Amino acid sequence: MSDDRLIFALDVPNALDGLQLAGTLGDAVSFYKIGLGMLTGGGLALANELKSEHGKRIFLDMKLFDIGNTIEAAVRGLAQFDLDFLTVHGDPNVVRAAQEGKGGSDMKILAVTILTSLDREDLDAALIKQGSVQDLVLERAARALEASADGVIASPQEARLIRALPEAEGKLIVTPGVRPAGTDQGDQKRTATPAQAIADGADHVVVGRPIRHAKDPRAAAQAIIAELNSPQARRANRG
Secondary structure, eight states: OOOTTEEEEOOOSSHHHHHHHHHHHGGGOOEEEEEGGGGGGTHHHHHHHHHHHHOOEEEEEEEEOSOHHHHHHHHHHHGGGOOSEEEEEOOHHHHHHHHHHHTTOOOEEEEEOSOTTOOHHHHHHTTOOSSOHHHHHHHHHHHHHHTTOSEEEOOGGGHHHHHTSGGGTTOEEEEOOBOOTTSOOTTOSSOBOHHHHHHTTOSEEEEOHHHHTSSSHHHHHHHHHHHHTSGGGOOGGGO
């Protein structure tokens, strides 16, 4: 049984590999993330096939960033693919342009706050203003939501604080950087377990390598789903 709170990051080289892995996972996974790395490997065609022929939900993780007219045009084109989620950078002008571009589509525009692979040293190298990563994530999340984003992308370590923002009421929080206990963090620097992310307010967790590199990917996905439905994943305000 699948649970669409789990989004599997289908980070493979091409659409054929993606279809093969989706077949291995079968009904254990209902929601797939297709990122920039697969764009030249048939990513949009794969998204369309998984959606239209296999009934899967699709999160297209493009992290779009450009001038308003270009963002609006790009999102208008992508809205034709019946996607569920699309990411853009969390700058308010980018978010507003993306919302204009999606028109009457049901596609959710998710704003990237600060990538989960970055820490304060990385932000310094990029000349990002001073302040803790956590404070900057919260500020970017609030501004993006005020600008009409349907939700935000943030690390699970910030989920609880974002959920408490007035601007976050009724909005989605999607958390990459999620790692089951005992698995390698890889290049992620701000991580948490699936249960902790959900308990802290995330609506969806994005998991890639811990499933993809497992000896039995289907069993790994099922184990994460079991964790999402465990008492440890229950939010305090749900009683």
